[in-house]
Amino acid sequence: xxxxxxxxxxxxxEGAIVQINCTYQTSGFNGLFWYQQHAGEAPTFLSYNxxxxxxxxxxxxxxxxxxxxxxxxxxxxxxxxDSASYLCAVSGGSGGYQKVTFGTxxxxxxxx
Amino acid sequence: xxxxxxxxxYQVTQFGKPVTLSCSQTLNHNVMYWYQQKSSQAPKxxxxxxxxxxxxxxxxxxxFQSRRPNTSFCFLDIRSPGLGDxxxxxxxxxxxxxxxxxxxYFGPGTRxxxx
Numbered sequence: 001x002x003x004x005x006x007x008x009x010x011x012x013x014e015g016a017i018v019q020i021n022c023t024y025q026t027s028g029f030n031g032l033f034w035y036q037q038h039a040g041e042a043p044t045f046l047s048y049n050x051x052x053x054x055x056x057x058x059x060x061x062x063x064x065x066x067x068x069x070x071x072x073x074x075x076x077x078x079x080x081x082d083s084a085s086y087l088c089a090v091s092g093g094s095g096g097y098q099k100v101t102f103g104t105x106x107x108x109x110x111x112x
Numbered sequence: 113x114x115x116x117x118x119x120x121x122y123q124v125t126q127f128g129k130p131v132t133l134s135c136s137q138t139l140n141h142n143v144m145y146w147y148q149q150k151s152s153q154a155p156k157x158x159x160x161x162x163x164x165x166x167x168x169x170x171x172x173x174x175x176f177q178s179r180r181p182n183t184s185f186c187f188l189d190i191r192s193p194g195l196g197d198x199x200x201x202x203x204x205x206x207x208x209x210x211x212x213x214x215x216x217y218f219g220p221g222t223r224x225x226x227x
Contacts, residue, residue: 004154033215042202042218043155087154091214100216102154 002026004103006088011109012078020073020106022088030091034062034073037085037105046073046086075108083110115139116219118203124225125193133188133222135203142208144186145216146178149200161186162208190224198226 003025012018024032031050035043049055049064049071061074073086085105092099116137125131135144143162147155159168161180175197177189190197200223204216 035218040200040223042221045215045217048215099157101157104152104154107152 002090002092002099002101004088004090004101006086006103006106008104009107009109011111012075014078014080014110014112016078017074017076018078018108020075020086020088020108022071022073022103024069024071024088024090024103026069026090026092026101028092029066032062032064032071033087033089033091033100034060034071035087035089035102037087039084043087043102078110080110080112083108116203116205116217118201118219118222120222121220122223122225124227125190126227127195128192131190131193131224133190133201133203133224135186135188135219136184137203137205137219138184139205139217140183141205141217142183143206143214144180145204145206146176146186146188147202147204148197149202149221150198155202158188193224193226195226198224200224 006022031048033048034046036046037043047062049062054063059076064071085107087105088103089100119134145160146158149155157169158172159178175191179187200221202221203219206214206216
């Protein structure tokens, strides 16, 4: 099975940097995803990591340590529109598809 | 633009009255998924199709059924909705490539209300 932990809520200031952590336990790890979900909307894909290290994509970066079962999402130059839930999701299994298990999400509130 | 489409966006049904939610995709992806998401909870996988192969999660109630008549369309049937089935239902697709991490792309969701 898979177990994912991330903080329930975070608050950060517009223009600042925020780091959202995620720890996981899984068998047959195939990769880790981060999704953004605004209230009442569907998740949208942000990033995935399959190897250790940092992946940077504009204002968003995601880090993975497989040996520690740990990832973080780093958001720079925060904007008000970044207020959303951020879901950490882990892919595990084998074959032509992998089962993705989602965490409950971290609700980020960006304040002026 | 290639996309995942869900209809309707909002669905109201009565307790016990069957309801069908639909999903279509223009991405030509092999895999289609149905998730249930309740407020402040993680999306919960109900089942998925890899091509025509149906894969049911062990804890998905029998009340939930699915059909995939062709590559582009997938339906979620709730045979007798209960109050506890009120949720956002998310359809997602992925290419389904063996040996690689397979990104899922979500439709906008259908919010189901049960009266």
